[in-house]
Amino acid sequence: MSETNFYAEKMLSKSDDELQNYIENQDHFQEDAVLAAILELEKRGRKIEGSEKIKQELTELKSKEEITRNNEPNFQPNNSNEIPEFYGKRFIFIFGVLFSVFGAGVLMALNFLTLNNKKAARLTILSSITYTISLIFLMGAIEVTNPIISITINILGVYLLYEYIWKKENPETIKHVEKSVFKPLIIGLLVAIPLTYLMIITGNIPQ
DSSP: OOHHHHHHHHHTTSOHHHHHHHHHTGGGSOHHHHHHHHHHHHHTTOOOTTHHHHHHHHHHHHHHHHHHHHTSTTOOOOOOOOOOEEOOHHHHHHHHHHTOHHHHHHHHHHHHHHTTOHHHHHHHHHHHHHHHHHHHHHHHHTTOOOHHHHHHHHHHHHHHHIIIIIHHHOOSOOOOEEOOSHHHHHHHHHHHHHHHHHHHHHTOSOO
16 A cells, blocks of 8 residues: 555545644645645535645655655655554643643653654653652642642653653654544543542542
8 A cells, every 4th residue: 555545535524624634734644644625625616726836746755755765775665554653742732731741741651652662652651650750759748739749740740841852752753643632531541530539538638
């Protein structure tokens, strides 16, 4: 299966808003993915301003990239049919703020496993667990219950994971297809709701 056909099949299950996101954020995705999104929207009867110009620019950019890769020393064609598909940076940050740094670390580790980087995945899990446990003990010791402080510390934790692990392992932006966020959100809620209820009935919920 070619990349073009792969993306065409992927776009069939996307909503119009998701397809529009590919067009509005072209730099974040493969050229074939953006082209497939445009074609799928057009099949659905949606008019896209300047679509012909966009398709021409993407085609030219793809051709230039292929020429550059082919001229690189030791270049080996990529025969894999799998295109990187993982959770986006924005969602990982949001998930970390809503739930925990450990939760964000799990999503980032899954991304590393998608890229077949098991060492970085283990490091991410270990780092997120260490940060989360240290945070629990620290906040318990100084008796901090302010949610704003907790959110700020969670943002800091996810930022550190992203800057010192993800970007170190992937210094260049990886074009990818973003995974659906519904599954991790549902799992996060299934864990968070019982814990919140337990805190309420035991009187330990922060003021």
